[in-house]
Amino acid sequence: VKLSTDYGGKSQLNLGHLVDAQKQKRGEGFELRTDDWGAIRGGKGLFISADGQAKAQGPVLDMAAAVGRLQQAGEQLQQLSVDAQAANAEPADAAAQLNLLRRDLEQLKSQVLLLSAPQGIALTSGQHLQLAAEKNLMLNAGGEADLSVVKRLFIGVGQGLSLFVRKLGIKLIANQGPVQIQAQNDRLELIARHGLDITSTEDEIHITAKKKIVLNGGGSYITLEQSGIESGTTGDHKVKSAHFEYSGAAKQILEIPQLSPLTEHDHESLGLTDFSG
Template sequence: AKVVGPSGEEIHVDEWGRIKVRFLFTRNDDHSHDGGAGANDNDTDSAWVDVLTPWAGEGYGARLLPRIGEIVVIDFFDGNIDRPFVVGRIHEGHRSPTKFDHVGKLPDTKKLAGIKSKEYQGEGFNQLRFDDTTGQISAQLQSSHAASQLNLGKLSHPKDKAESEDRGEGFELRTDQWGAVRAGEGLLLSTYKQDQAQGEHLDAQVAKQQLEGNQNNAKALSEVAKNQQTDEIESLDQLKEFAEEIESDIAKFNKAMLLLSSPAGIGLSSNEDIHLSADGQINQFAGDSINLSTQKNLVAHVSGKASLFAAQNGIKQVAAKGKFEVQAQGDGLDLLARQGIQITSTEDRIEITSPKEIVITAGGSQIKLNGSGIFPVTSGKFEVKAGQHLFMGGAKSNYILPELPNIQYAYSNKLDVFNLFKPSELKNIEYSILHNNGKVKKGTLDQYGRTDRIRSHEKEKVKILIGGDEWHYYIENFGGSKDENTFIQFLDFLGAAIPNLIFQLSDENNKIILTGTTDKNGEAVFKCPNVNFPLLSVKSIIDNEFKPIIRIENNYVREITLISPKILKDIDLFQDSEEKGAYRRSNYSGETSFNDGEN
């Protein structure tokens, strides 16, 4: 029989996937009594006919619907001609067998197997193709739109005959349009070998060991720098924490990280730009050298401190052309050497200028130059050798000092929380500053419990989050039924309510089952979902990510008080000309007082 349907339609089925057919033995002359029904080549030719499928479940199974014009084979239940059903389809002589990639014909392409569909009322296709050619075995999942393909095995060009040219080995995921790879719990990209897929899915032990080894080497070098009275590397703890997120025993990531790992090198290349951006730190560690080369300029800006330390072999800076400038625009400049200091100009003069005073001291002797005169001092011999000795009347030397830029931020402030902590607790307390434009700056409180001065070109109110990461909680009311409400209150560690805090509950598959917001008292009331041990998470105001706190036993727990490890403060940035050097001090009552000095 031939599949039929209304004019202009290509696929004609009912809600059960049944089709209509015209039996090929029917003739128009035999069906003229009923408007030609049965021989019209349309949906009047038969009742709905079931289609046999290899898999038919409730809402699942295999679905390959016959299309209008295809030839199907009909059988009858129990030989009853009133109960036909489709058992399969055939091409017959006038319809070509499946042509994968729109090329080739049988028997030349007999080693190919699979499924190929056709775009509805179009020329595109989707295909799952298996190539069992000796020495070229491969599989392909393809959509003709944008040539989007997943190719596996011994890759070769589309076959229009028995064999085709090789084009690679392994796998290829490609498209002419856009692509995205997403893994919500973490992604490992590695070129380390796993023969015959014998290893664990996320086996990153070699990468973990390499990160830990670099962390140990960097820590040792940082200790040397510390002993030489220069700056330690700040990111050692972050690198250690990153490596610890890679679990060795069960091969998984504890955070949604992206890990690139290769035994033979990683290359990044672009004809235009490459951008690296992180709200935290960008760390580079090398067992050998780190080399930088550019055909134009190398420009580095830091808002804090720039520190460079060489443990051996010195530091060398050379300007082959152009001026070499060193400026300390806001403070002094120190040059210190254990041995000699040499200043030489090979073709011009050396000028040393100061608006106040120049003092040269060596071995107990001294020459002092200032506006009052020149004053040599020595406990030994004062010897002057010259072809002439001329002593003339006084004269003043005029000079022009270069002007240093004075970078001004119109508004600033800082926060002092010394009274909220014990002195022994002030070490390594971190804080995050959230500006109105979403920019986040992180730092560590100093020994007096103060943040760095927060500066801005515009007047604004900034949020400062201070403290650790570990929440504390206590639970009451273990009784009650599942139908009772659950009460949760969120407090900061000073006991103040945390209003407008967004929280969510998720199940063991990380599916979100409830989302809510605390009221002005920091409280939330809800019916706990009937899920075992739902995970309670809160949304961070800094990065807008949900941070997990505890799992709730919904069968028993009815009241929970959660104590945040952090303090949240809002402070205004003041115009420096109005309140220069001012800062805000917080006390245990949660109030904020004003101090008009830096002490």
Template sequence: MIKLPFDLDEWSPGGTSRPVRFAKPYSGDNYGHHFPLIDGAEVAVVFTDGHPDRPVIIGAMHDSLHPDLVNNLNHTRNIVRTAAQNELRMEDKEGIEHIHLTTPHQTSELNLGHMVDGDRKERGRGAELRTDGHLAARGPQGMLLTTETQNGASGHQLDMTGAKEQLQRAIDRMESLTGAIQAAESTVAELRKQKALYAEALDGLKRAAILMSAPAGIGLTSGEHLQVNADQNLIATAGGNFDVGVMHNFTVAAARQIALFAQAQGMRLVAAKQDVIMQARTGAMALSASKDLHLTSVDGAIVAASRGAVTLTSGGAYIKIDGGNIELGCPGDITLKCGNFHWTGPGNLSVPLSAMPIGPCKECLLDAHRGVEAMTEVA
């Protein structure tokens, strides 16, 4: 509706005229260019073929009460701003070019290039996507997050040369350790799964994977908890050290096996306070060394106890304790060096043995059940 300046009558809202067509730079069937005019806006009107009953709005104009967004103070800016303060701003001044797309709802913004605040003070350069609400990034075919250089936006969208080199080095490191681990008859990592992850998912994002790469490092931190989960394998490799530090408990649990292997140097297991407990609850425990093996108690005693026999042997000589009897044997001499030697009656000492409770392995049972189902399907 429009109100012509020579119309001095009083009209109810919407009664000043019939609906008037609004000329636009682009239009069509269910598409076009539309910015609604707000009540009170000054417009320019022409009349088709000079007929006063065929008015057309050809544009809206600023005036002293409704000043233009762009003036001599910001004449290098191109701005589209709605009445609700949704805004697209493009700065053309050389050296501080930027694009600013924003909505006041939860201060959600996309900033590209040179960033400034409301007072036009610099607050950063590059790109920023921010909001006071939730933020989600979704790419069902895969996602690449990288800080690798791609000057002038040249190169392929999924150029991941640096990341691929690092992933290949990780595989090479594990392969170099595999031979030594096998020679030591220890458990070898599932290198095949690591290679499959790289070749079938990460390389070129062939599957719905996320690849993160940063030549100078990646930091993850949380004020509360940080959880890492994988339904299959969780793989970690390092060309240098792998350091873990916690201020409370450090717990490792495996439904099947835990294997530790050190190739070039040794292992240290130290408890600064309280006890160290090691148990093999359903199997044997073997301690062996190519050189000396020391058992030392500084301020306490050493107790060796068994429901079965206890045997000490060296060079064919032995001491065997079994069933309440002690048997000594040797191919050479027995020498006793002592101040006194006392024969008394029989004696007995009972040492309590540790209980070995065994809980059910739920995941092992589920794996076995899946195996039975798989064999049933094949049959």
């Protein structure tokens, strides 16, 4: 079955056994195509699925498979969020994801688009690909997630970043170039239940503080500040040295990096375009 017009090149709806003008087989099923522009619109919602429904036996909006996968993803996120909160990390907004499913997506209760496939979905572009949401963006993977960027990756967060791993730890490695971690207007904490190692394999380690440095091990301590150096212990204090030399007073100039001030820019001060309408 073919419904066709040559206006604007060629626009066609082909059904069943598809052949070309020479009766050569092109495929089977259906094809909706045009050489001009195309639009698919459903004013109350749209469901596109590769889940099978043999011989049209079932409701048009039979989306049990899609809903089941989304439900499972939401529950997995909820479980990880509970573990993150127990570890004092920020929890995920799992409720927003489950509410989207129950209130909007299921049976197209709202003007939504649901796209589903049992074996996989691929999106590719010769140039740019954009995902945008005015509210929440949810990404779930039941197995692994891989993000590969050939050049530069920028992550901008307006109010907070929480990174939680349940097992096997975190690795942050730069093969070339420095690694910088800054808390520009607040504290920086490094805490470990067991050992904490700081090592320079081929150079020096510098620890600098504008006011005071306190080293404390088991209650024995040494304090370094502008007014002097103090050390104390309830046990033995042993000094081992081939040569010990006292000289006059001395100091070393502090080299304190300059950090950015506490600021919050709006789109006008940065010359950005406001697309909010």
